Amino acid sequence: MSFDENLINNPSKGMPRLLEIMRALRDPEKGCPWDIEQNFKTIAPYTVEEAYEVADAIERENWEDLKNELGDLLLQTVYHTQIAEEENLFNFNDVINQISEKMIQRHPHVFGEENRNKSASQQIKDWESIKAKERAQKNQTGVLDDVAINLPALVRSLKLQKRAARVGFDWPDILQVLEKIDEETRELVEAKQHLSQEKINEEFGDLMFSIVNLGRHLGVDSEEALKKTNRKFTERFRFIEDSISLRGLKIEETPLEEMEDLWQMSKKTLSN
Secondary structure, three states: OOOOHHHHOOOOOHHHHHHHHHHHHOOOOOOOHHHHHOOHHHHHHHHHHHHHHHHHHHHHOOHHHHHHHHHHHHHHHHHHHHHHHHOOOOOHHHHHHHHHHHHHHHOHHHHOOOOOOOOHHHHHHHHHHHHHHHHHHOOOOOOOOOOOOOOOHHHHHHHHHHHHHHOOOOOOOHHHHHHHHHHHHHHHHHHHHHOOHHHHHHHHHHHHHHHHHHHHHOOOOHHHHHHHHHHHHHHHHHHHHHHHHHOOOOHHHOOHHHHHHHHHHHHHHOOO
């Protein structure tokens, strides 16, 4: 495999330049040994990590970081497509063309002759119809078939519940959801007292799934809500650490009662 050094060193060439850089990195004779050794599975964790870093930059509203992280995420697509091209599976243009066709097919009210003045509920119905056709083309006939297995568990739970609800499998009343949470809580307590750790894990998962369902009925995204709580906990705990440090003490030697007092103080002091 040879590569075009003039293209690689030309900052005006944009996407073709990046594709050529990846070809060079994967060159069996002149490329980077680490890059040459990678495959789909070894790169996949980095792809997930880069997606999270994009979300983190957006959360922090750091647009310079976002520009950088979007580049890192784009590189992951380039990396996977280069490996695919080497294995005669597909290439970068195939990926671009496929997503372009998908966007056109999923938006007939923009790119076709359908009326774009539709209600939100009608757009959802149309979207589900289009998705059902796509699943059928992939021999995925089940409503849940294309919900990615490796999504974060809270995100996947919400997607599974939304998908099931769209075909009518849902509690009609939020009180029934609360009753289900009570039921799962009792089963978890019973498992803790009498059953194996495996059964405890199972019951705990059932309870979490029910709580995600409650959030959905309340219009709450469980993943986002938990992220906010994590940030709040982090800020309050740092308040405890800083307060103890200012006293010249170590947190691991501080009694729980004192840390609890500082925790309550943090709730009054910090804005969130």
